[in-house]
Amino acid sequence: MKCPVKHHGVSKASGCGHVAVTTFSRLFPDSVPNLTLTEEEASIIGGPGGLMHDFDGSTEDSPIPAGYIFFAQFIDHDVTLDTTSGLRDAPKNAKEVSELPNIRSASLDLDCVYGFGPEASPHIYDAQRPGRLAVNPNGFDLARSPGGVALIGDPRNDENIFVAQMQLLFHRFHNRIYNERIEGGERFEEAQKETRYHYQWLVLFDFLKRLCDREVYKFAVPKILKKTEEYPFLFDPDESGRLTMPVEFSVAAYRVGHTLVRSEYAVNADNLDVELFDERFGTLGFSGYPEDLVVDWRYMLDVDECIRPRLSKAVDEKLANELQSLPLPVVNSNNPNDRALAFRNLLRGNALGLPSGQDAAKALKVAGYPIEVTNLELDGIPGWERLDRIADGEKSPLRDNTPLFYYVLRESEVLHKGERFGPVGSAILLEVFGGMLNNCESFINAEKEWNPDPCISKEMRSKRWASEYQERFNRKALIERDDYFPFELADVVRFVEGD
Secondary structure, three states, X not given: OOOOOOOOOOXXXXXXXXXXXEEEXXXXXXXXXXOOOOHHHHHHHHOOOOOOEEOOOOXXXXXXXXXXXXXXXXXXXXXXXXXXXXXXXXXOOHHHHHOOEEOOOOOOOOHHHHOOHHHXXXXXXXXXXXXXXXXXXXXXXXXXXXXXXXXXXXHHHHOOHHHHHHHHHHHHHHHHHHHHOOXXXXXXXXXXXHHHHHHHHHHHHHHHHXXXXXXXXXXXHHHHHHOOOOOOOOOOOOXXXXXXXXXXXXXXXXXXXXXXXXXXXXXXXXXXXXXXXXXXXXXXXXXXXXXXXXXXXXXXXXXXXXXXXXXXXXXXXXXXHHHHOOOOOOOOOXXXXXXXXXXXXXXXXXXXXXXXXXXXXXXXXXXXXXXXXXXXXXXXXXXXXXXXXXXXXXXXXXXXXXXXXXXXXXXXXXXXXXXOOOHHHHHHXXXXXXXXXXXXXXXXXXXOOOOOOXXXXXXXXXXOOXXXXXXXXXXXXXXXXXXXXXXXXXXXXXXXXXX
16 A cells, blocks of 8 residues: 555545545535536636736735645644545535545544554654654654655644645654653643644634634634533534534635735745745655754744734635645646636535535525625626626626635735625634534543643743743633733744744
């Protein structure tokens, strides 16, 4: 059997046999209809030169540091992997969707880091130092087999330099927690739990807080923390008590990360403009990377007060040129449409029977979210009339029933000028992540209130060894204050790097 799974999130994974962990599902009830999208419509909206193509990179920045793009990808690889559905499959009904295997566990458990644990996945761990994850002896790369295969829980996390370095960051994070913050007892289990809890905190109180619509965030997070039976409204375990993965999340709402991507990134001081798929630098992934391309997270996260990190692209309906013309090594097709990521997302949404954005908004409102259908102001979009022209002289029905993937991104531009995700996309994210945190082992379900380690958090930095330290993790402020991030991804970098 050949490994690893080579998979850039744009094609079926290949190379390894897998066992399904859970399955996919529909978030919305059967009464919410599918939206049928033709390939011609998908091409006009998401193909090369289509409505979603950001040709020249002129889209504005968002306030979100660029490092969160790859943290988002890292999270995605922790919770979802579809290896069976095809781009041009006939639309599936709810039963057919429920039979699709999800190769990742739908929980924030870092199985992409830990695999099945030291006994079942020994290749991931340091044989010379029990309880610690393997790191390449050179110190700047993932541990690799003699053939160059990364020894990690999810091979997809070796598909580009940035997500590979994010994977390495969490290996080193676990190891330093194990070495310095855990004493006696079941040290590996305790270090794993602490690493997971810190990671889950980052997802809820750092990443989602930066990304999501503020009103939806303030509405949903108190309900997540209360662990009431009423919330999540729609996302529940299946009859076997397992969490499935809603396709509205995996194929539309969580693909918000695609719009955050720029075509070029600063890797370090010597490489300030490296293309995402620049073959000269080996950024197609799945191989060892050279020392001169080690990511300096100060250029991607707010780590150093003297270095302003690069920012993500605005949250809007445009995707960077690099993603709209994926290179042949990534997508083996001469069809330009097939190499446009927006087109692929739209066709996959059609194949998995997603609803329109408008119907999703209505369903979320009925469920209890403070949401209204947004006027997408489509008349102001150059080229939209191309859709009208194929509708037999009438206005395109997609005006009132817009593909969910396009809707959530366009809504973000209309309501928030690209600074944040819109209400519908935010509600789907919080519904699903909230369900993961409430129904699985998490810091929210800990026996007593859990807060980040005082030697890792910036709260510790501002009040070193202060007795009132724990009181500073004010849950109300975490939810309501836009500028309150007492523990963020940059703190993981500082801790790992020994600052």
